[in-house]
Amino acid sequence: MIGRVVEIAADDRHLAVSRGFLTVSTKGEEVGRVPLDDIGVLLAHAHGLTYSNNLMVELAQRGAAVVLCGPNHMPVAWLWPMDGHHVQSLRMRQQLEAGAPLRKRLWQVLVRAKIEQQRAVLERLGKPDGAFDLLSRKVKSGDPDNIEAQAARRYWPLLMGDDFRRDRSAGGANAMLNYGYTVLRAGVARAVTSAGLHPSVGLHHSNRNNPMCLVDDLMEPFRPIVDYIVSRLIAAGKEEVNPETKAVLAQILAFDMATDQGTTPVSTCVERLAFSLAQSYETGKPSLTLPRTLLPLEMPGFEPRSDSG
Structure with a gap:
């Protein structure tokens, strides 16, 4: 569901x-x-x-995710169900025991997928692709050369303009990105716990003050969906977080994506990714289920029904 x-x-x-x-x-x-x-x-x-x-x-x-947000639309706390999966203890043990080689190869897959989605965003919007195909192929196990950051430095100016700077505390486009990422993060958190995994034990993110390191790892390939929607909102003259833009961004998890199993909502894509990660921990092989590099098939209208209370 x-x-x-x-x-x-x-x-x-x-x-x-x-x-x-x-x-x-x-x-x-x-x-x-x-x-x-x-x-x-x-x-x-x-x-x-x-x-x-x-x-x-x-x-x-x-299994619903309850997220408490600060004034900058970033989450500050969330409710985590204690019984996420019937084999939760086994899966968490496998997660904790996963060796560095496996974690690095899994992170390589996620970074490549993120860069490929960034390329797809630029292509869909008719912007220069910045040789993102080449960057994706350069990503090694664990991304030791930090190709992810190199891609970001090319990506944001191409997507938002040379003057744009990603700043979590800023308003405008940055605030809309914050809001969209919060919706996405909540959906990924729900999928992680449903798969019986611990959200704090990440593949790459390891900040001891971050209780959702794994969530932040797994949402990386889906972040460009938020970027795409925010870019379209800005092009339509919507430049701030308000009931109208929030109503659009709140639908992110329901957008359809192309997968090997056919047209599938983002929420289901996220669930498949989380369960495939749990299976990778079990088998020791980095086999992750990710959608194709085609972004949402249709852009929603700007006046959908709002669920705000």
């Missing part, structure tokens, strides 16, 4: 559960409700929110 991304953006709301629904209330009056079974990600952005414990339990039992 894809699951809806539900954002609570209005201040002073109370979230609770009633007969299988998430209810949103203000001053004791219900202003909205969503079936719990439909929720894949709950994004909490607003000030003064309160929650019932029963709601958090119900969402955790369904």
Whole structure:
């Protein structure tokens, strides 16, 4: 199931559960409700929110990701279900025991896929491709030459213009990127825990202050999808995070991609990647399931229905 991304953006709301629904209330009056079974990600952005414990339990039992965000649209905390998979302890042990050669080869696959998707973004938008095919082929096991960073230095000016700088604390395009990455990160976190893996034990990312190192590893090949959507929004004159742009970016996990199994939503692509990683830990072979280098088949409209409470 894809699951809806539900954002609570209005201040002073109370979230609770009633007969299988998430209810949103203000001053004791219900202003909205969503079936719990439909929720894949709950994004909490607003000030003064309160929650019932029963709601958090119900969402955790369904494997929904609950993400608490700061004012820059970056996640600061999230709810992780304790029982993500029936063989969770075995898979986590295999994950912890994976040797450096395997982890490096897996990271090589992810970096190559990310660079190939960046090339696809530029190609889809009719921009110079920056010889990204050559860069992708140069990526070695573990990416010791940091080809990923070399690609980024070429990619952002080609995509956003020479004056653009990626800055997580800035507004405008950067804020929209933050928001889109937050939606994507929540979906990947849900897939990682569903596969029985520990989100903190990464392949490449290893910051001890980052509880989602593996999540950040696995979302790398999908980041260009967010870049693509933000670029299209900017081209349409949408230059800030607002209800209109958030409604588009919240659909990222539902966009269709081309895979060897046919047209598949991003959320399912992410799940297949997480489960293939778990199998790679088990077999000791770096065999990851990734979508083709074709970005979303259709760009959504700019006035979709919003799930904001």
